[in-house]
Amino acid sequence: MLTASTFLSPSAPDLIQATFDRHHGVSGTPFASLNCSFGVGDQTEKVQANRQMLKQSLGISRLVSARQVHGDQIIRIQETPDSDQEMDGIDALMTNRRDVGLMIQHADCQAILLHDPVQSAIAAIHCGWRGSVLRIIEKTVRMMNACYQSRPEDILASISPSLGPCCAEFINHRQELPLSFLAFQQRSNYFNFWQISRSQLMEAGLQPKKIKIAATCTCCNLDFFPIAAPAARAME
Secondary structure (H helix, E strand, O other), X not given: OOOEEOOXXXXXXXXXXXXXXXXXXXXXXXXXXXXXXXXXXXXXXXXXXHHHHHHHXXXXXXXXXXXXXXXXXXXXXXOOOOOOEEEEOOOEEEEOOOOEEEOOOOOOOEEEEEEEOOOOEEEEEXXXXXXXXXXXXXXXXXXXXXXXXXXXXXXXXXXOOEOOOOOOEOOOHHHHXXXXXXXXXXXXXXXXXXXXXXXXXXXXXXXXXXXXXXXOEOOOOOOOOOOOOOOOOOOO
């Protein structure tokens, strides 16, 4: 059975928000075992089988994902697709269509899930440090407002397991991060990106009580896929 953690209590009976660890899939080493990415060298049929397991676990028939590029492009899913889709160059997905799952694939970056229970709209954001610098969170909230009339104060947000302040070392932060991020520096070269995202959500108009942080570091926890790079700049 897949291991799914719901880290934001559903605010509607037909809403499911979950994060999956790396276990109980069908992929072999080094992709063991619930690899859902087509872009890392795994066998296509294995990835497809893992994705089918996700859909069955969540009770959905369509899954929309993206080949993420650490940018700030957002796409609106306006029609229920005939089959699963994966789109190039996108880092945030949003929809108000029923029976459509939005999937973010990540190692140490954040998956930020948004839900507007008033307008029945959702969004899923891939946010690494570059996404934080580009303020993709704020841009997605604004787009939900423009497309669905979502009021920021109605939106619930959850921040997935991701690189924690214990491991988020940025030795080149003076060149890579804005000065405003210094307020979230925990110690020399280490930053709290959970709180950076929370701050950006609040600046976009979300209420603090409606923001949930999983507070699980994917670099420390072996239940998640490790990155093939040193911890420094691990949110690549």
